[in-house]
Amino acid sequence: MNRRLLVFLLSLCAPLLAQAETRLAAALDRELDRELSHLVARAYDRPDAALEALQALRQSRPAGNALGFTLAEGQILVHRGDIQGAEAIAGILEGEPQGQALGLLLRALIADRLGRRAEAAELARASLQSLEAGCRDQGLAQAIERGQCEFRAVWSALRVLEREQSAQGRLAEAESILRRSLALAQAGADRHLSAISLNRLAVLSQDQDQPDAARRWLIAAQEQAKELPGTLARVKQSEAIVASKRGDAQGVLNGYEEALALAQQADAPRTEAQIRVNLADLHMHSGRPALAVREARLALPVVLAFKDLRLERTLRHNLAVALLLQRQFEAARRELVRAEQLARELPDPARRAEELREIGHAWASSGQAREAITVFHAERELSAQIHASQREAQMQQLQLKYDSERKQRDLELLTRERSLKDQQLANHAMAQGVGLALAVLLGLSLVLVVVMLQRVRAANRQLKANQQLLRAQSERDPLTDLANRRHFLAVMQQQSEQLFAGGLLMIDIDHFKHVNDQHGHAAGDAVIREVAQRIRSSVRDQDLVVRWGGEEFLVFTPNVEPADLARLAERVLNSVGSQPVATDNGPLRVTVSIGFAHFPLPPAKLRQHWEQAVNWADMVLYTAKAQGRNQAVGLAAVDARDAAVLSEIEADFDAACRSQRVRLQHIPGP
Template identity: 40%
Template sequence: MLLLAATCAGPAAAGVIEQSDRLVRQGYDRPEPALQALLQLQREQEALTPRPAQTVRRLQLARAIVLAQNGRVAEAGMLAEELRTGTAGSEPDEADGTARANLVRALVAENDGQLDVAAALAQAAVPVLQQGCPGPDGAPSTTSADCDYRAAWRALQVIERHAQSRALWAEGARHLRIAAQLAEAQHDSYRQALVLGLLALDIARQGDMPGAMRTLQQAQRVAAPLDDPDVQVRLRLHEARLADMRGEHQQSLRLAEDALPIARKADSPRLESLLNANLSDLYARQNRPADALRAAEAALPVVRRHGDQRAERVLINNAGLAKIGLGRIAEGKLDLARLAELWQRSGAPGSEAQSLREFGEALAAAGDARGALELFHRERKLSAEVMKANRAAALKDVQQRYDTESKQREIELVSRDNALKTAALANRELQQRVWALMAAVMALSVGVAALLYLRVREINRRLQASHANLRLQSERDPLTGLSNRRQFQAAMARGGERGVEGALLLVDIDHFKHVNDGHGHSVGDAVLVEVARRLAGCVRENDLVVRWGGEEFLILAPAVSAEQAEQLAARVLEQIGREPVDSGTGGGSEDVLRVTASIGYARFPLPPDDLPVPWEQAVNLADMALYTAKGQGRNRAIGVIGAQLRSADELKAIENDFDSAWRDGRVRLHEQPGPQPDLFS
């Protein structure tokens, strides 16, 4: 649904490019006729003298895109290799060919669920594809033949979808704005309207619903003269999603259902399947499993016929959940097995864990407690692996950022030190002049020397204060004002090899994703700030409260007994869950949120063996206790009150299989429930 720019390529080339663009759009639903027509266009161009090499490459890219968006991976890969090496009658252009090959491979990887690979390939392609195109500031005003804005437009969307999968809404919006500027500069209202609609969703996910609505209205104004059913359906779908984010679920469903006749008018089975996929999700949320299953099953044959694995995974997920909701549990489990196979093939453990969680909740609601428990254990194990990988990546990122910030601070300190030395040299020169005139102006020289001395002291004082301020800022979380991981790690490093001595608690806000999704990220931030305030009120002056990441907090309480650790956990549950949280948006009672937390904790060294536990493994044990608390229903604290830890190997064995260690008695746990809903004031 994109391709090729030729503002300066001459009328004939421009006509070929526009024709190929229309064929790529047609190939979304009907690949074979589009591929044959594109191949014929390519052969006609190759027969010209001189051969228009750039136009030939763009026609090759058009064919590869049609193949990739229809799941024909092997054929798309062969064309990508032709683009890279400059075969099939086109002269080699290493940078241009490699960029186009990378775009094709990015589309194939994205369809296979490998979003990290897809984003890296698209990111590498964008600078070459954008050569000669308008930049973010709008210059240059005209484009050269090198500017393939349609290909760059598509690559930018691949990068945005990767950012969206990591909840990096601002980063995704930045790429969509660049894509919108490229389309606007070329007066391509179709592409401009499409990315403005997507941009509205990213703006809404950042908590700015008024800004999102303004952007959607801009997209609708741009699309109005086109009378294009494809754009109308997609913008109507974006409008439905925004209504769902605002909590207007009936309005959202009505908008999506009203778009179905438009999709049928467009004679686009894939567009209709996209609508059915979204409808299946909306029906499921409104507890209409029969309608959800009907919509999913209507869409599945279409997406399978076109090799759209991304859509297939979503539809199998929705269909399986609907079958369980209808009591067809065995069929739902078969769908889950197929879904797990697809997730594992694509290498997306985070998405697989989400599916396991949803199916587990559906089985529990259907009364299949055993099946739900099995999925719970699978999801917890997979989530632990994902969290471990994410934690390692986050620690690496923190270390890299810390090194960068440390170097920057060193540069600032050196600059200030140089300024101080310069001032000192100037002071010394002044002092020498004073000594030369001392015999005549002794009284004046003493006053000047004193003034210079005070000036040097003041410069030193300011330098020390600035250094202390920089260090404080590097050890604080900017949102909550709590300590961050860096300060905790520094505290642990000062403790040497003795390991953790005292209580360690990991606190996780229950269902925090629902707060962000239902109320927006600004309300989520308000909840985090209030929970941080309550945690700070639960501890002693010398205890350390850390923003551990996202909605997770860590408390280190040195020199406390096991009984005091249990009391601290109970106090934290009470302080967080007893009183509702006011989001502070002025919206009335609907802005008062009920918030609870799950806690995993332990007091180290653990009895009866009192083996020293390094802080990394202490955090892991608390984390496993936290997962157990969440698995037991949330709003509770699970404490590790004893463990058989006679050696480091036994500690490692418990880390590797915490559930088995708990069941066979190698680990003893203590559970404390949180405040119940009927006790809220």
């Protein structure tokens, strides 16, 4: 009897014991996952120590999550820059029945580390198809608690996607991804991942001109990073970046200095190196090249040790510019060679154009006009390619929108025609009984047909008008309402087979980058609009004013005499520089540099294509910039008897100026 009672009681307790065992196993798995996550985060700055700790943890927990250990090892190798080892780990994961998605995630992290953002995003999306299955918005915390949602793996994949979207300028999509990753980190109570997501949301909000939102995100990030010095250092770094985008120079410096102290306290060399790279960039743009060189040289050994190519590219570029500003040309050239190699390995056209612009300004500031002109030409060619690509994308979007609207109109027309036919059939049925009604209905049908035909003709007229409007809009610059390059090229096509004749003024706003860096992009846009208006009001009605790109403008003046062209250049100089430009940050004094020339070039009047004419005006402009800015420099005469001599002069313009084969006219600004 006692034996039977004991068996009965054991049968009742068995399910409860099984449930308790399951809950204990889940709790142990969650604890192991937290420990692995801590080691991966630690590996960002100390990968070797993290790898040793991982091996010790694996030996102490032989029955632990094998896939979790393998993924963590791969992530640590990625942080260390051991790409070959990480790829081997990815192959191991992909060979496991449940490890395919984790293998794809690790390959996405590898591609992202190497700067191959498009490939990384594609791999991340493929991994998310499996990883996100257990992470639904409803009951997310419960799914994580039960081990159904590998939220840290999903967070890492989303981080890769956000980088790719931000790099392409799709800020709204990037913000949506970041909010999803933040929800995961908060549901999993991971303060480090929450702080990183909040960091990025702050920077992204500032990029979208939402300063209040950026401030709120930063406060929340600091709250999450409490008692985590390494994470807090990265929060302070983001705070400095946001201050930079707001134009708060003192806030930038304070943020980086606080971040540096925290990184040193946390013994985080890689984070410290990142901050020093940013400090070098700050000092370089603030006119402190010696401090920029010092910070860059302190960061360089750490960056090289981690094989961080993206950070090395930024560091080499800043170091090269700072050395140029110190006139250490040989050392600068060595850094430029390495920076250019990294730019080829990590293609990013927009970033490369900005780098070339800064290098060109540095060459010009150090008095090396020839190198400055070469770099400026390379930058202009790359910017033209970027603008063409952006214009093509915009035209495709407009065409898609137009096609959609046209299809909608066609659908509405077909619906109306079907309704008309239905009405006609009903009228015909009624007309069988009543002859008079038939006549009336037939007359009504004819009237309706006439009305519909008139509407069709009106729709066609509206369609043609929309096409003409679209073509006109594509040839205007949206910021200044001036003609753009597309319109200028259309005008020049009429002269392609003729001798180019007339005057050209190439105009560049002096030190415009300082306006953007110190006062923000809103002030920069206000300056561009006001300068465009002043140029337009200074020239004749028949002159064509073009926004050539960025802070540059081109004026084409047909049927003008050389003396009148010089007076026109002087009028533009005084119109722009005589009065400050009003901005939200207060009045700014703005001046321009101008290169002008009258074609055919005197005295030989040699035949030239319009593209050559623009290049001559461009060379004279950069002579004006290299000789101090706030002035106009014009081509008074070119000693060339034929096209071959003219090409020689064009190939080495500086030498021709020194030998008096090219005579220049100088007009000082106000």
